[in-house]
């Protein structure tokens with residue numbers, strides 16, 4: 001019998017094309033293996049410098065984090081084996097969560113297998129058809145997917161524009177039973193922050209709740225890395241739900257929720273992404289816990305990270321590069337006029353052994369392509385200067401090429 005052609009392949013190809021497949025068809029700088037922050041390999045014979053890992057505190061290869069993971073595997077095996085509710089609970093889970101809650105100054109913490117899943121699952125649980133979820137327009141995809149997936153009404157406010165948020169709430173608060181505002185601590189694509197004191201004021205005035213995603217701000221913001229609340233000197237208990245990940249400053253993987261103790265107890269029994277998914281594996285908890293220990297003991301890592309980030313931002317600006325709204329805390333993007341220029345510069349950096357992949361549409365709005373630089377406490381001043389000089393030269397070459405092509 002003749003096999004009929006399924007429509008699926010052409011559908012998948014059309015969707016891929018609409019998402020910008022043309023930009024990567026003739027080679028691209030994505031999925032390049034970088035097994036260490038700085039290393040030599042067949043692909044990088046002269047070695048490379050990574051500006052693309054969110055290992056902000058330089059703990060991914062620290063002897064305490066790797067050592068703790070190895071001991072945990074030897075003692076407890078590789079997997080958690082089950083959902084924690086029904087067999088996957090290990091002593092290490094609760095001990096870690098308690099220490100993390102103490103560090104953050106919150107009632108409790110619940111760890112989840114993925115940071116992305118944490119947002120999707122929590123937002124999904126909280127809201128019903130009579131409610132409103134209102135999201136910063138540039139919030140992370142996991143927040144957007146979570147917020148769009150609920151039966152509640154969905155709205156966005158202009159990025160970090162709290163008067164826009166206030167206006168929408170003034171106009172529409174009365175229509176809804178509950179309102180959840182979702183935003184990020186340190187924005188992962190722009191490296192900027194929201195005015196938390198004003199946000200808390202607005203939220204309280206309108207009897208709304210706040211979900212604050214601190215994925216990129218724990219370990220980064222505030223004098224000791226306790227996040228956006230510490231940065232502004234606000235009491236963390238004023239934030240109803242804070243979200244974190246273990247994949248950034250904590251040099252591991254997984255996500256977590258930080259909230260009031262009773263809320264955490266409710267989620268422990270009822271949050272689908274926790275109940276119906278496996279617990280963190282022993283090595284994952286152990287490395288994150290070890291990273292927390294180093295962070296507590298060595299807050300100067302946060303200071304070094306800040307020094308490097310400020311240097312990167314200042315130098316980039318001095319060189320006339322466009323850093324958008326970044327404030328100089330761990331994430332600094334450099335924006336380009338076109339995706340082509342952005343990809344050209346990223347490839348030129350790669351040729352010089354600097355890995356910082358371009359972020360074009362899918363990740364950010366189409367007209368705001370950028371290379372996002374992740375700064376680490378372990379980068380040196382000389383490395384930062386070298387990267388920026390290379391960006392400057394490559395963007396000059398990209399502009400000259402584009403002028404020549406448009407003149408032809």
Ligand SMILES: Cc1ncc(COP(=O)(O)O)c(C=O)c1O
Pocket residue numbers: 114115116117119140142184188213215216245246247253254255
């Ligand atoms: C703001 C934000 N939230 C959530 C996540 C998801 O975290 P994870 O990669 O640990 O799943 C990310 C990922 O980078 C993020 O940037």
